[in-house]
Amino acid sequence: MSAIEIAAVSKVYAGGVRAVSDVSLSIADGEFIVLVGPSGCGKSTLLRMIAGLETITSGTVAIGGRVVNEVDPAARNIAMVFQNYALYPHMSVYDNLAYGLRNRGVPKADIDARVAEAARMLEIAPFLDRKPRQLSGGQRQRVAMGRAIVRKPDAFLFDEPLSNLDAKLRVSMRGEIRQLQRRLGVTSVYVTHDQLEAMTLADRIVVLNGGRIEQVGRPLDVYHSPASTFVASFIGSPAMNLADAEVAGGAVAIGGQVVASGVGGIADGKLTVGLRAEDILPTPNGAGVPFAVRYIEELGATRLVHGSVEGRHLTMALSPDLPLADEIRITVAADRLHFFDGESGRRVGR
Amino acid sequence: MIDRHPWLDALAHAVLIAGVVLVAFPVYVAFIASTHGPHDFMSGLVPLLPGSEMVANYRAMLTDGLSSSGAPPLGGMLWNSLMMALIIAFGKIAISILSAYAIVYFRFPFRAVAFWMIFVTLMLPVEVRIVPTFKVVADLGLLDSYAGLTVPLIASATATFLFRQFFLTVPDELMEAARIDGAGPLKFFRDVLLPLSRTNIAALFVILFIYGWNQYLWPLMVTTTSSHYTIVMGIKRMSDVADALPQWNVVMTTVVLAMLPPVVVVVGMQRLFVKGLIETEK
Ligand SMILES: Nc1ncnc2c1ncn2[C@@H]1O[C@H](COP(=O)(O)OP(=O)(O)O)[C@@H](O)[C@H]1O
Ligand SMILES: [Mg+2]
Numbered sequence: 001m002s003a004i005e006i007a008a009v010s011k012v013y014a015g016g017v018r019a020v021s022d023v024s025l026s027i028a029d030g031e032f033i034v035l036v037g038p039s040g041c042g043k044s045t046l047l048r049m050i051a052g053l054e055t056i057t058s059g060t061v062a063i064g065g066r067v068v069n070e071v072d073p074a075a076r077n078i079a080m081v082f083q084n085y086a087l088y089p090h091m092s093v094y095d096n097l098a099y100g101l102r103n104r105g106v107p108k109a110d111i112d113a114r115v116a117e118a119a120r121m122l123e124i125a126p127f128l129d130r131k132p133r134q135l136s137g138g139q140r141q142r143v144a145m146g147r148a149i150v151r152k153p154d155a156f157l158f159d160e161p162l163s164n165l166d167a168k169l170r171v172s173m174r175g176e177i178r179q180l181q182r183r184l185g186v187t188s189v190y191v192t193h194d195q196l197e198a199m200t201l202a203d204r205i206v207v208l209n210g211g212r213i214e215q216v217g218r219p220l221d222v223y224h225s226p227a228s229t230f231v232a233s234f235i236g237s238p239a240m241n242l243a244d245a246e247v248a249g250g251a252v253a254i255g256g257q258v259v260a261s262g263v264g265g266i267a268d269g270k271l272t273v274g275l276r277a278e279d280i281l282p283t284p285n286g287a288g289v290p291f292a293v294r295y296i297e298e299l300g301a302t303r304l305v306h307g308s309v310e311g312r313h314l315t316m317a318l319s320p321d322l323p324l325a326d327e328i329r330i331t332v333a334a335d336r337l338h339f340f341d342g343e344s345g346r347r348v349g350r
Numbered sequence: 351m352i353d354r355h356p357w358l359d360a361l362a363h364a365v366l367i368a369g370v371v372l373v374a375f376p377v378y379v380a381f382i383a384s385t386h387g388p389h390d391f392m393s394g395l396v397p398l399l400p401g402s403e404m405v406a407n408y409r410a411m412l413t414d415g416l417s418s419s420g421a422p423p424l425g426g427m428l429w430n431s432l433m434m435a436l437i438i439a440f441g442k443i444a445i446s447i448l449s450a451y452a453i454v455y456f457r458f459p460f461r462a463v464a465f466w467m468i469f470v471t472l473m474l475p476v477e478v479r480i481v482p483t484f485k486v487v488a489d490l491g492l493l494d495s496y497a498g499l500t501v502p503l504i505a506s507a508t509a510t511f512l513f514r515q516f517f518l519t520v521p522d523e524l525m526e527a528a529r530i531d532g533a534g535p536l537k538f539f540r541d542v543l544l545p546l547s548r549t550n551i552a553a554l555f556v557i558l559f560i561y562g563w564n565q566y567l568w569p570l571m572v573t574t575t576s577s578h579y580t581i582v583m584g585i586k587r588m589s590d591v592a593d594a595l596p597q598w599n600v601v602m603t604t605v606v607l608a609m610l611p612p613v614v615v616v617v618g619m620q621r622l623f624v625k626g627l628i629e630t631e632k
Binding site: 073 | 521523524526527528529530531532533537541542545546548
């Protein structure tokens, strides 16, 4: 178990593609970090640089206080779980788990004990003699986890390990990974493009965009105060509503209509206003602004209502108990608004 | 699926049976001929029913050979052919799997050039380069040796290419997992890639064994003493006699004997062979 220190790391691929730009991140011992971002944002590249599978163009990566830029993957004492599991097809489950241990000369009895323990933890003991192709996707996933666990590594690195599973299995494996990581207390870096996975698993989320860190923070902090319009629209489902606005003398106006006044700390000019779907409230008896309902998505516990206010698209979350009309009236608490700079998209104000 | 239709079925069977007959009939004729005495062919008619000389023919060819046409006993020639076929098959597999490994898994200067040079040699089979190759082998003093018989035939673009294609289908993550598991390049090759290539190797072995066994032109050029003759050229020598009729019964005896080892290899490795040609599961 160790802390991981990433300092000003960049990666430029041979073809000139700049996959990761100047990323710095301190990961505490035992922490569960999730790297999240859209496809192609450099998540895997960053993870693979920590693993040692990709060279580091500039900057340093240190694991447990030791700079590992030039250290072989095997000598970094990390374990990695791949999206396609990467199990050795011709080896039994037992051999898949034992292979790495044999290579480092762990005594046979020790290997037996470690494999047995991992197999018990992951409930794969009945399959130890099988070949990977004789296992279901979920079981293969467990074997891949087992291969990571038996190593007793300083860090677990996961690259979209649940993407090949069906939705139901993904949710249950997600829970198991989280519990396992808590129990073992091993520092973990987990890559996913699924913001829900990020929210549910992480101690801290790292949102990447175009090879740069947009925001680092605890899931709820990222959700409640996104650092940029990118994070606002990436984290949370449905995505945060965003609208162009102007600010003059602390009064924020969307299309000429003032939505908040007395807002401090924002220079006059263009602004983007953000609003979560659940922060929009229906109002009774004629108060608020008119909201033209366009279509509805029923989620069971809630109901997503898509529509528009003065031609601007808006999504709100309503309780399914409320009666719906073609046009309803809504209001917004001014303190629930998020403000982002109109040019850079960075959060301003509160 | 194509619809099954009774007389389409019948047609398919007819075509297949015709194919089998077409292939099997000459083999049958050869076998029948090998059971007759030397005089049964004088009439110019090929007998179609077994004769009585089978044991005598086979015993004579295996022990004495056919002295009149300068062919040594078949045992030696069969042995030479076997050695040649095995050395070529194993040599080709060993060299091509290693070069494919280098080309696919290692970044080195002029890697693409190396690959294309290997690829281009596909256009230069032995027959095309036979004169210069003979000169090289002769200058190296390799005439009348197993080395001379096999080395020029071992370098193999086809097999390299096949292994390359196979390696490209092996997911990169497997190599990366092995690296994290502490397996260096040679260990990865031995513990992962080689076992995964098992069926491919078997299929190639069958093809290359038969390729080596059937070599005719090259052994004819580089062997001058009968102790290094191979069975295929032996057959040719026997049927090519001056001032006499070829002894078709013993020629056919030799042909039948020469067919046996490839048949054994094909039958023995059939399961792996078919798997190697059709298997895509990894
Ligand atoms: N081996 C490579 N060579 C060149 N470019 C690459 C390589 N691997 C990834 N890239 C590029 O780097 C960027 C980031 O890739 P990656 O880290 O795989 O993204 P993610 O995992 O977030 O989807 C992409 O633009 C991708 O095309
Ligand atoms: Mg990726």
